Amino acid sequence: MDLIEQYVATASTFGSFPLLISPLGDTIPLSDGYIPLLTNFTFEDKSAKGLRKGKTKAKESSPIHFSALELLRDNKFLLLTGPNGSGKTTFAKYISFSLATKTTTSIGLIEACKKKTKPSCLLLILDSIENLGNDGPSLLISILHLVQDDQNVSIKLLILGDSRCVEDWILPSDIARHDILPLLESERRRFVSRLTTVKTDNVNIGIGEAAGLPAYFSLSLEAGHGGYSAEELIDEWLHVVASENYNDKRIVREALDYFILEAGKGTQAKFSSRLKIKNPASTSRVIQQLLAARCLVEEDISTSITLFNENPISSEPIIRSLLLRFECIKSSEIDDLMRGLIHGSKANNAQLGALLISDFINPSSHLHTHVLKSILEIVEQSKLPISKRLSAARALSLLGDPRDLSPLATIPSGTFKIGSFTHPNSSPPHNITISSFRIGIFPVVNGDYSEFIKETGRQWHSSDGFNPETVNLPATDLSWYDAREYCAWLTTRWKSTGKISPDEEVRLPTEPEWEIAARGSQVPADDEIIYPWGTGWKATSVNYEGFTIEHPVFCGIIP
Numbered sequence: 001m002d003l004i005e006q007y008v009a010t011a012s013t014f015g016s017f018p019l020l021i022s023p024l025g026d027t028i029p030l031s032d033g034y035i036p037l038l039t040n041f042t043f044e045d046k047s048a049k050g051l052r053k054g055k056t057k058a059k060e061s062s063p064i065h066f067s068a069l070e071l072l073r074d075n076k077f078l079l080l081t082g083p084n085g086s087g088k089t090t091f092a093k094y095i096s097f098s099l100a101t102k103t104t105t106s107i108g109l110i111e112a113c114k115k116k117t118k119p120s121c122l123l124l125i126l127d128s129i130e131n132l133g134n135d136g137p138s139l140l141i142s143i144l145h146l147v148q149d150d151q152n153v154s155i156k157l158l159i160l161g162d163s164r165c166v167e168d169w170i171l172p173s174d175i176a177r178h179d180i181l182p183l184l185e186s187e188r189r190r191f192v193s194r195l196t197t198v199k200t201d202n203v204n205i206g207i208g209e210a211a212g213l214p215a216y217f218s219l220s221l222e223a224g225h226g227g228y229s230a231e232e233l234i235d236e237w238l239h240v241v242a243s244e245n246y247n248d249k250r251i252v253r254e255a256l257d258y259f260i261l262e263a264g265k266g267t268q269a270k271f272s273s274r275l276k277i278k279n280p281a282s283t284s285r286v287i288q289q290l291l292a293a294r295c296l297v298e299e300d301i302s303t304s305i306t307l308f309n310e311n312p313i314s315s316e317p318i319i320r321s322l323l324l325r326f327e328c329i330k331s332s333e334i335d336d337l338m339r340g341l342i343h344g345s346k347a348n349n350a351q352l353g354a355l356l357i358s359d360f361i362n363p364s365s366h367l368h369t370h371v372l373k374s375i376l377e378i379v380e381q382s383k384l385p386i387s388k389r390l391s392a393a394r395a396l397s398l399l400g401d402p403r404d405l406s407p408l409a410t411i412p413s414g415t416f417k418i419g420s421f422t423h424p425n426s427s428p429p430h431n432i433t434i435s436s437f438r439i440g441i442f443p444v445v446n447g448d449y450s451e452f453i454k455e456t457g458r459q460w461h462s463s464d465g466f467n468p469e470t471v472n473l474p475a476t477d478l479s480w481y482d483a484r485e486y487c488a489w490l491t492t493r494w495k496s497t498g499k500i501s502p503d504e505e506v507r508l509p510t511e512p513e514w515e516i517a518a519r520g521s522q523v524p525a526d527d528e529i530i531y532p533w534g535t536g537w538k539a540t541s542v543n544y545e546g547f548t549i550e551h552p553v554f555c556g557i558i559p
Contacts, residue, residue, distance in 0.1 A: 012101055037067060066178075086215075121153065121155070136169055170539050183211075252294045316352070354370070379554075403556070432512050447472060
């Protein structure tokens with residue numbers, strides 16, 4: 001038996017692997033318990049090909065999402081990301097089992113892989129790609145080079161990773177990159193209905209928001225719980241399956257000890273329980289984090305603070321769950337915990353602590369000023385990964401962004417070279433003389449443009465224009481005519497406040513003014529592309545397809 005035959009033989013056994021536990025305690029194998037995963041990529045996204053669809057007042061139809069299986073069929077290199085417990089490994093095993101037992105030909109997966117010149121095809125699956133750490137992006141690029149040019153075999157590559165760990169990775173556009181969505185409530189209802197014979201509309205197990213995560217759904221099913229809150233779910237599951245002989249206390253203690261040890265070592269290891277627990281999802285990291293948080297409720301606050309300071313990234317879900325528990329029971333310890341989190345031993349720890357507790361304070365909180373200052377530092381210093389800066393900007397929007405997002409930069413009069421040889425529309429380069437003008441440093445943000453809308457009653461078909469979380473996001477979904485009317489309105493307002501002189505007006509920049517403001521006095525060689533920072537490409541200084549953001553970013557996030 002050669003290596004491929006061994007893999008096929010192993011994969012054919014995956015269907016019998018235990019996946020779920022029914023409310024009656026029966027084990028459900030993967031072949032019977034797998035629920036198809038959907039992704040955030042829609043048919044509208046595919047049709048738009050990167051362009052944004054215009055919005056109208058008419059009610060939008062529900063989007064149709066591609067399944068993970070369909071995206072695997074349609075892409076040579078695919079990265080699927082999701083939080084821990086989102087079903088990535090289960091999907092990998094299901095695909096392997098299906099291919100080994102030839103049950104996926106109906107969607108054309110094998111046909112899509114084969115080529116006339118390469119009759120053989122191979123699917124490579126890389127699971128838990130986050131374990132590669134900081135070397136992940138470079139190693140993936142090396143793998144791409146190895147598999148792209150194989151002369152004999154058509155190769156597909158499926159990469160699976162924890163979204164919290166890989167969301168900041170910059171990868172080549174050859175890799176299609178999409179997120180796994182939570183399980184639809186309708187799918188969960190149908191599954192439970194088939195299992196229990198209860199009518200779909202009457203199902204009350206696993207239908208809550210938390211149970212959309214497959215790992216939580218697994219526990220909801222075994223415990224017969226609705227799955228509305230992760231913390232309530234874990235408590236009920238422990239009561240149902242582990243309340244005898246104090247096993248519930250042993251389980252949560254074991255989880256906390258594991259994460260304390262992991263934080264001390266600084267490396268992640270696979271969890272292995274000394275207790276016999278039937279549910280396969282119980283060893284999932286996301287479940288162990290909930291168990292550890294429950295254990296921390298009975299611990300001194302200093303234990304939680306030390307755990308966070310030793311590894312703020314990996315312990316963040318645990319501390320968040322603990323904060324939710326304290327908030328729910330209105331514990332006075334929540335203030336002591338939050339104070340400890342924002343006075344970390346390292347600057348980054350204090351900033352991350354402030355970002356974490358920003359979801360648990362309001363403008364009247366005595367911690368508001370300190371938290372706002374720390375979160376503003378995250379945005380302005382740009383030292384933390386882009387995902388954390390995005391979260392910080394969103395928190396600023398909710399807490400009250402103190403920045404002036406309409407500052408003006410002065411462009412002096414003079415003669416400047418514009419145009420280039422890099423594109424026919426820009427050729428030939430030529431000199432142009434302009435008078436001095438001022439231009440906004442940032443795009444107009446939702447908070448400012450919404451004031452114009454409220455005062456004038458003008459229509460604005462924006463999905464996030466009045467969202468408290470996106471006050472400092474650039475205003476979109478408006479026309480050239482809207483922009484001109486806004487400029488006229490702003491002229492009157494700024495004259496009244498003295499921001500501009502009586503003989504100045506606010507208007508849209510001309511094309512030369514925009515180019516000069518962006519490029520300054522830089523003059524490139526014939527084949528050089530000019531960026532605001534120079535001629536060399538800087539992937540971390542621009543919002544482009546290499547990032548996973550795929551939407552406008554908050555002002556000041558990308559330096």
